[in-house]
Structures are given as structure tokens and as C-alpha cells.
Amino acid sequence: xxxxxxxxxxxxxxxxxxxxxxxxxxxxxxxxxxxxxxxxxxxxxxxxxxxxxxxxxxxxxxxxxxxxxxxxxxxxxxxxxxxxxxxxxxxxxxxxxxxxxxxxxxxxxxxxxxxxxxxxxxxxxxxxxxxxxxxxxxxxxxxxxxxxxxxxxxxxxxxxxxxxxxxxxxxx
Numbered sequence: 001x002x003x004x005x006x007x008x009x010x011x012x013x014x015x016x017x018x019x020x021x022x023x024x025x026x027x028x029x030x031x032x033x034x035x036x037x038x039x040x041x042x043x044x045x046x047x048x049x050x051x052x053x054x055x056x057x058x059x060x061x062x063x064x065x066x067x068x069x070x071x072x073x074x075x076x077x078x079x080x081x082x083x084x085x086x087x088x089x090x091x092x093x094x095x096x097x098x099x100x101x102x103x104x105x106x107x108x109x110x111x112x113x114x115x116x117x118x119x120x121x122x123x124x125x126x127x128x129x130x131x132x133x134x135x136x137x138x139x140x141x142x143x144x145x146x147x148x149x150x151x152x153x154x155x156x157x158x159x160x161x162x163x164x165x166x167x168x169x170x171x172x
Contacts, residue, residue, distance in 0.1 A: 045097075047133045052100050053087035059128040060090075060104065063120045065112035067153045070105035070145040100129060101139040107146040107153070118142050 060066055069089025089105040102125065108114055126137045148156070 049092045049094050052092035053090040055128055056090045056102050056125050057087050059125045065109050065117035067107040067109045067148050099138045100135040103141045105143045105145045108144045110147050110149045
């Protein structure tokens with residue numbers, strides 16, 4: 001697959017002031033001897049921000065001390081409909097071809113050291129992003145948005161579903 005670019009081609013007629021991007025298409029007589037040599041292929045790897053977010057989210061699941069990632073309204077709607085938000089609690093920005101920034105919103109397990117968990121996050125997520133994409137994490141912000149015990153988290157998630165069911169049975 002070739003990629004069209006809007007760069008001005010180097011031809012014998014390049015001294016004219018008007019630029020016609022379609023001048024070289026379909027004609028061979030206007031091509032100079034300079035462009036008869038095969039062009040060097042251009043290769044470019046583009047990593048989408050969503051990929052960095054997904055890698056970060058999956059990597060965070062491996063870290064002891066993180067109960068869950070804190071999602072936004074869209075995440076809660078997706079989960080309510082039976083889906084799963086694979087990038088919940090993560091926002092990434094691919095700065096350029098070599099660097100990325102990552103923001104995480106985590107729910108810390110009660111009794112765990114936020115500093116120790118932060119150090120693990122930096123090591124694990126930074127390494128996974130580098131290994132899988134080649135991008136360096138140049139900035140990482142970890143927001144501890146809540147702290148819970150595993151039992152509190154289970155009760156909260158279970159009670160949300162139970163409240164909806166019991167509320168509908170009370171109305172009948």
C-alpha cells in the first residue's frame with residue numbers, strides 16, 4: 001500500500017511557480033531522469049493512544065495493591081450494559097514517535113503503601129509500554145482516587161447490582 005503525500009516532486013519543471021499535485025499522474029514524459037531511480041520506501045509505525053491506554057490498564061491489573069481502576073461515566077455505562085471498558089481509569093497521550101504520557105486513576109487497597117504501589121506502577125507499566133510499543137514513558141501521573149478493602153470493594157459492586165434488583169421488587 002502506498003501513501004500519497006502532498007510534497008512538491010523534484011522535476012525538471014519545478015522552476016514554475018504553480019504547483020500541480022496531479023501533474024505526474026498518468027504521464028511519463030514529464031518525469032525527469034532524477035526521479036527514474038527507485039524511491040526509498042518510507043516506513044512509519046504509528047501507535048494509537050488507545051493502545052497505550054489498554055497496555056497500561058492490563059499492566060496495572062498485575063500490580064498488588066490496586067483494587068481497581070476508577071472509570072468515568074462512559075465506563076460505568078459500558079459496565080452497566082454488560083460490557084467492559086478495557087481502558088478504564090487510564091488516559092494516555094502519545095507525544096511523538098518516541099514518547100508518551102500516562103495518567104492513571106486507581107483505587108488503592110487499604111493497608112498497602114501508596115508509595116510502594118506507585119513504584120511498582122512506574123516499573124511495570126513503563127516496561128510493558130516500552131517493550132510492546134517502543135515508546136518511553138516521559139511522564140506518569142497516578143491519582144489515588146479511593147482506598148478500600150477487598151471486602152468493601154466486593155460489597156460495593158455487589159450492592160449496586162442488588163439495590164437495582166431489590167428496588168424493582170419493592171415497586172411491584
